[in-house]
Structure formats: C-alpha cells, structure tokens
Amino acid sequence: MAPGEYVQQTLAGLDRSAGGVDPALPLYATTFVVVDLETTGGSPDGGGITEIGAVKVRGGEELGVLATLVNPGVPVPPFITVLTGITQAMLLPAPPIEQVLPSFLEFVADAVLVAHNAPYDVGFLKAACAKHGYRWPNPRVLDTAALARRVLTRDEVPNRKLGTLAAYFRTTTQPTHRALDDAKATVDVLHGLIARLGGHRVDTVGEAIEFARAVSPTQRRKRHLADGLPRGPGVYIFRAADDRPLYVGTSGDIATRVRSYFTAAEKRARMSEMLAAAERVEAVECAHPLEAEVRELRLIAAHAPPYNRRSKYPERMVWLKLTGGPYPRLSVVRGLAPGDTAYLGPFRSTRAAELAAAGFHDAVPLRQCTHRLSLRTVTPACALAELGRCPAPCEHRITPQEYDDRAVAPFRTATTSDPQVVVDALLARIEALASAQRYEEAAVVRSRLAAVLRATVRMQRLAGLTRIAELAAARPAAGGGWELALVRYGRLAGAGVSPPGVHPRPTITAIRATAETVEPGGHGPVPRATAEETERILSWLERPETRLVEMTSGWSSPVAGAGRFRDLLEKAEGGGSHQLSTERS
Numbered sequence: 077m078a079p080g081e082y083v084q085q086t087l088a089g090l091d092r093s094a095g096g097v098d099p100a101l102p103l104y105a106t107t108f109v110v111v112d113l114e115t116t117g118g119s120p121d122g123g124g125i126t127e128i129g130a131v132k133v134r135g136g137e138e139l140g141v142l143a144t145l146v147n148p149g150v151p152v153p154p155f156i157t158v159l160t161g162i163t164q165a166m167l168l169p170a171p172p173i174e175q176v177l178p179s180f181l182e183f184v185a186d187a188v189l190v191a192h193n194a195p196y197d198v199g200f201l202k203a204a205c206a207k208h209g210y211r212w213p214n215p216r217v218l219d220t221a222a223l224a225r226r227v228l229t230r231d232e233v234p235n236r237k238l239g240t241l242a243a244y245f246r247t248t249t250q251p252t253h254r255a256l257d258d259a260k261a262t263v264d265v266l267h268g269l270i271a272r273l274g275g276h277r278v279d280t281v282g283e284a285i286e287f288a289r290a291v292s293p294t295q296r297r298k299r300h301l302a303d304g305l306p307r308g309p310g311v312y313i314f315r316a317a318d319d320r321p322l323y324v325g326t327s328g329d330i331a332t333r334v335r336s337y338f339t340a341a342e343k344r345a346r347m348s349e350m351l352a353a354a355e356r357v358e359a360v361e362c363a364h365p366l367e368a369e370v371r372e373l374r375l376i377a378a379h380a381p382p383y384n385r386r387s388k389y390p391e392r393m394v395w396l397k398l399t400g401g402p403y404p405r406l407s408v409v410r411g412l413a414p415g416d417t418a419y420l421g422p423f424r425s426t427r428a429a430e431l432a433a434a435g436f437h438d439a440v441p442l443r444q445c446t447h448r449l450s451l452r453t454v455t456p457a458c459a460l461a462e463l464g465r466c467p468a469p470c471e472h473r474i475t476p477q478e479y480d481d482r483a484v485a486p487f488r489t490a491t492t493s494d495p496q497v498v499v500d501a502l503l504a505r506i507e508a509l510a511s512a513q514r515y516e517e518a519a520v521v522r523s524r525l526a527a528v529l530r531a532t533v534r535m536q537r538l539a540g541l542t543r544i545a546e547l548a549a550a551r552p553a554a555g556g557g558w559e560l561a562l563v564r565y566g567r568l569a570g571a572g573v574s575p576p577g578v579h580p581r582p583t584i585t586a587i588r589a590t591a592e593t594v595e596p597g598g599h600g601p602v603p604r605a606t607a608e609e610t611e612r613i614l615s616w617l618e619r620p621e622t623r624l625v626e627m628t629s630g631w632s633s634p635v636a637g638a639g640r641f642r643d644l645l646e647k648a649e650g651g652g653s654h655q656l657s658t659e660r661s
Contacts, residue, residue: 097188097216099282103270106281107134107187108218110266112258113197114160116148120199122207124148125173126162129255130183131263138263142183143256145170160253174208181205184215188281192238192262194219216285220265223288227272241265289340294352299338301357305331309368310361311375314354314383322350323383326372330359350383364551364559366616367571373609393422393607395600396429396531402476403449403469404484406433406442412599418484419600420491420531422607432531435524436490439501441467442483451476493634495532499525499641526648532638533645538610539601541617542566545628548584550574552621562587563613564594567605584625 097106114127125146132140145162147170157163180201191197194217205212224236233244238251238261247264249257270284277300278287287296305312310330314323327333334357336342360375362368376384395412397419398404404418408429412419423429437444443466447455454471461468469479490498502525509518541547542565550558556576560583562569570591574580594604602610616622624631633639 097186097281099216099285100280101282102280103273103278103284104135107132107139108190108263108266109184109187110190110259110263111184111197111201112191112255112262113200114156114162114253114255115200116150116152116156120203122203123150123173125200125204126152126156126160126167127255128176128180129257129259130180131256131259132183132187133263133266136267140183141256142180144176146176147172162254173204177204177208177210181210181213185213187215188218188285189215190218190220190262190266192220192241192258192265194221216281218266218281218285219288220262220269223269223284224265226287226291227269227276238262238265241268244268286339286341291338291340292348294348295338295342298351298354299335301354302331302335302338305334305357305359306361307331308361309363309365310359311368311371313358313360313375313381314350315356315358316353317355321375321379321381322354323347323381324372324375324379326365326368328365328368330361334359346383363571363573364553364561366559366561366612367568369612370568370609373606373612377606393424394426394429395419395421396423396433397421398484398487401449402451403443403479405444405446406436406487408433414599416599418488418491420487420535422535422600422602423531428527428531431524431527435502435521435528436487436498437465438505438521438524439498439528440483440486441465441479442487443467443469445470490528490638491532491535493536494636495528495638495641496636498528499644502528522648526645529638529641529645529648533642534607534611535601536633536637536639537614538566538607540631540633541610541614542601542603542605543629544631545596547617547627547631548588548625549617550580550584550623550625551616551619558583560584560587561613561616562591563617564591565596565604566602566610566613567592567594568609568613569594580625 109130109132111128111130113125113129116124116126118124126148127145128142130142131138145167147167149172152162152164152167189198198217202212204210220241221236221238224233224241228236228241228244233240238258242251242261242265245265245268247261249260249264251258251261273279273284273287276287276296278284307329309326309328311324311326312330312334313321316322325333337347337351342348360371362371376386377389380389392410395409396406397409397412397416399407400415408426420432421429423432436442443449444460445458445466447470449455449470451472457468457471458466460466461471461473467474467479467482469476474482486497489495502521506518506521506525509515509521541563544566545564546569547563549561549563551561553559553573557578558574558580560572560574560580562571562584570587572583572587574583597603601607617624
C-alpha cells in the first residue's frame with residue numbers, strides 16, 4: 077500500500093485494551109494527536125491545568141486543532157505567569173477542566189497520543205478524568221523525548237529539550253511555553269524523528285512505541301531475528317552460532333511472541349544473556365496450541381536448553397514403591413521394575429516423594445527401617461517400636477498376613493482406588509495435635525496429607541487416560557472449524573485442524589493414517605509419555621468445549637477414588653489445620 081492510500085481496518089485487528097489502535101498499523105497511516113499542557117505546576121491531583129493545545133495529524137497532514145485556556149480554580153503562581161505569559165485575568169472567563177474534557181476525549185479517540193515528556197501531560201489528564209468521573213480511554217502513547225534519546229546522538233543534539241529539538245529539526249513553529257505553539261512544534265519534531273526510524277527498521281506504531289522505551293543495544297541489534305516468522309501457533313527455538321538450542325518456547329502467535337523478546341517489556345537477565353548468544357530463531361508451526369505445548373516439552377526434554385528452567389529433565393521423576401519380601405517398606409526409586417505392583421508417582425522431586433512417604437508412615441504402621449528382614453532371623457527393634465510407631469516385624473511381633481492387612485493393604489488401596497483410610501488417619505492426627513495446641517506439628521502433618529492427596533489424585537487421573545489405546549477428540553478452533561487430537565496411551569500421536577464448514581471425520585482419518593505408532597507397555601501411569609505431557613493433554617480434554625469423538629475403551633476413574641478429595645486437597649494446600657478437623661467422612 078502506497079503512502080496516501082487508506083484501508084478500512086477490521087475489528088479483529090484492533091486492540092481495545094489500548095485505545096483501539098492496531099500496533100501493526102504503519103506509521104504513515106496512523107492518526108496522531110500531539111498534545112501539550114500548561115499547568116500551575118506541582119503534581120497531578122485532578123486540577124492545575126491552565127491550557128490545552130492539541131493537533132491531530134496523519135501522513136504528514138494536519139487534520140484538526142483543539143486549543144483552549146482552562147480555569148484551574150486556583151491562583152496561578154507568579155513564576156508560571158512569567159514563564160508562560162498566562163495571567164489570572166486570562167483564566168477567569170475560561171471553562172473549567174470538567175467542561176473541556178468531553179471535547180478533548182472525543183478529539184483523541186482512536187488515535188495515538190503524542191507528547192514531549194509524555195508522563196507529565198498524561199499524568200495530569202488521567203488525574204483530571206479520575207477526579208471528574210470520565211473514563212480514561214487508555215490510548216497508546218508515544219513520547220517524543222524518549223524517542224529522541226533513542227534516535228539522536230549527543231553529537232547531534234546536546235539534550236532532548238523541546239526547544240533544542242525544534243532548532244535541530246527547524247520546525248515551522250517555535251516553542252513558546254504556550255500549549256498550542258508547543259504542540260505544533262512537537263508535531264514537526266515527531267515527523268523528523270519518524271523520518272529517522274526507517275534506518276532502525278521501525279515501520280509500525282507498535283514498533284515505534286517499543287523502540288522509544290529502554291531497549292538494550294543487544295535487543296535493538298538483534299530484533300531482525302524476529303523477521304519472517306509465522307503468525308500461527310507453534311514452537312520457537314533460539315539457536316546459537318553452532319546451532320545449539322539456547323531456549324525453547326511456545327506461543328499461539330510465534331511472530332508476536334518472539335518480537336516481545338526485543339522490547340522493553342523483556343527484563344529478565346537470563347533472557348538478555350540468551351539474546352546475546354542467539355544467532356537465529358527457528359519456528360516449528362503446529363496445528364493448534366496443544367500440539368505446540370507438547371512439542372515444546374519434547375524439545376526441552378531432548379535438548380535441555382541452558383536457558384529453560386522447567387521441564388528440562390523429565391527422566392528425573394521419582395517413584396514411591398513398596399519393596400518386596402515378607403515385610404515390605406516404602407522406598408524412593410528412580411524407576412519401576414516389571415515386578416513392582418504397588419507404587420505411587422511420579423513425583424517431580426525426591427523431597428516430594430519423601431513427604432508423601434512420611435504421610436503414609438503417620439497413617440499406617442509401615443516399617444521405616446532399611447534392614448532386610450527374614451522370617452527366620454530376629455532383628456533388634458528400633459526406637460519406633462518402643463514408641464508404638466511400628467509393629468516391630470523385625471522381632472516377629474506381627475505376622476506377615478497381619479502386617480499386610482494393617483500396613484500394606486491401605487497403601488495399595490489408597491494408590492489404586494480409595495485413600496479414605498489414610499485420609500481419616502491423618503485428619504485424626506491433625507485434629508489431635510490442634511486440640512493440644514501443637515499447631516506447628518499439625519501443620520507438618522497437614523503438608524504430608526496434601527502430598528499424599530496430590531500424588532494419588534495425580535496418578536489416578538493419569539492412569540485413566542494412559543490405559544486407553546487410542547482416543548480422538550475435537551475442540552472448536554478460534555477461527556472456525558475444529559482442533560483435533562489423536563491420543564494413544566496418554567501420548568499425543570497426531571494433531572490437525574479441520575476447516576470451517578467441513579466435517580471433521582475425514583481429517584481425523586487422515587491424522588490417524590499418519591499418526592505416531594505408540595506401543596503399549598512400560599510401567600506406571602505414564603508408560604509412553606512424560607507425566608507433564610499427559611497432564612497437558614488431560615487439561616485440553618477436560619475443557620467444557622472439548623468433544624470426545626472416538627475411544628477404543630472407556631475412560632474411567634475409581635468411583636471412590638482420590639479425585640473426590642480435591643476440595644480437601646485445596647484446603648490442605650491453603651493452610652489452616654483447624655479447617656481440616658471437620659473434613660472426615
């Protein structure tokens with residue numbers, strides 16, 4: 077589109093959160109309202125404005141002017157009169173600010189607000205709107221003083237005062253400390269600065285606003301890395317000169333997200349370090365956001381990029397399992413063996429697994445010693461047996477069958493179906509400690525209860541999906557049509573989008589034909605995917621708008637399973653042991 081041509085902007089392109097101006101609008105097609113205020117000085121308090129001058133321009137052409145004196149309702153300090161020439165007598169017949177604001181707000185509607193040292197002028201205007209009950213339209217704001225700091229060097233101008241810039245750009249109107257004159261001078265300064273932005277590859281109003289902010293030299297130098305990226309959902313990979321992945325991320329709009337790394341909004345120190353090492357950005361387009369999230373997880377797990385903090389080492393998941401032998405005990409392990417039949421997990425850390433183990437030890441009499449016990453040989457008992465915290469299987473005070481009934485069976489039942497026995501025991505302990513005013517100890521037990529419930533709810537939820545050989549589901553796409561996912565044993569095997577107005581069945585058939593082959597097997601509730609991937613899929617499937625299309629078997633959870641304790645889990649995680657004493661059922 078050539079300069080001077082105008083197109084009707086679509087409603088979809090407008091960002092209503094910032095005055096309705098599309099940040100991708102070219103600078104030559106953007107409507108600017110350049111404003112300047114004269115005030116009585118001091119800080120913004122809803123008053124103090126003595127004069128408003130505003131000029132509306134687009135494409136270098138003046139579209140309108142608004143100028144008026146304003147009665148501030150307070151005396152004008154003598155030094156302000158000396159500076160501006162505005163006297164108390166000039167302001168007496170002028171309208172108050174509450175009468176001027178409606179016209180001004182209409183004048184700036186759907187335009188970018190421009191001012192020199194904009195925070196000062198915008199601060200007074202926002203305070204006046206708040207004081208007199210007018211909604212501030214929250215327009216996009218461009219500060220010519222900040223923009224000049226980025227565009228002009230010290231060799232060109234000694235400072236960024238309006239008078240200095242007006243002289244440098246040879247403006248047709250010289251600033252005089254009167255609102256309209258200063259606004260007209262700022263218009264010419266704005267046009268001079270915009271002419272310089274082309275050399276910095278700044279072409280849109282959004283880029284100009286971001287460029288005016290405190291962007292580091294590295295961000296400015298490498299912003300070209302965001303050029304040419306797709307606008308759809310997918311994964312982006314920042315790569316070093318040797319093609320090593322530095323950082324992996326996901327977004328519903330790859331181009332917009334990557335551009336944000338080169339703006340003032342990005343303040344993370346590790347991201348600044350990453351950008352300094354990055355040489356290119358690779359984009360992997362995906363059918364929809366779920367596929368993008370899963371691909372991100374897999375890429376992070378495969379490459380362990382140095383600047384990704386989460387999801388880097390899925391293999392570090394740990395499990396809590398019952399050992400073998402006549403008197404099993406709980407053990408924290410890195411993986412499960414084919415013979416393991418009673419286990420809980422996966423946990424993200426050893427500490428989380430040990431906290432859940434402590435919860436089971438508080439609830440049921442599982443032995444805590446690490447001795448290898450024998451039915452033939454007696455082993456001396458530890459202090460826990462003397463305290464009544466252990467049935468002393470080491471001394472054969474309990475038979476293997478009794479031990480299984482009292483200690484082992486509650487663990488198996490809690491992990492696979494109903495944790496009621498464990499929950500009741502922990503709630504009773506919390507209640508007893510709270511009644512004795514031993515609140516710190518009660519809080520410790522509460523945290524153990526939360527760990528047990530969190531793990532059992534999670535494992536049973538994962539197991540319900542990972543048992544299904546194949547599941548096809550659909551969710552309405554934002555632009556029409558359907559987002560489609562094919563899940564096999566809890567792993568995303570295929571994804572796609574059916575177009576609007578087209579039945580999704582042929583697309584599902586095509587996805588199935590090219591989907592990843594996922595074999596059954598493995599051990600635990602996540603045999604063919606990481607727990608985090610399956611949880612992302614579950615979150616997508618459990619949305620109200622998602623539709624289950626086909627399943628090879630039923631998707632189920634235990635009727636009396638851990639899921640019914642979700643409310644109790646929220647309370648336990650939220651704190652307050654006294655709230656839990658009435659939760660036993």
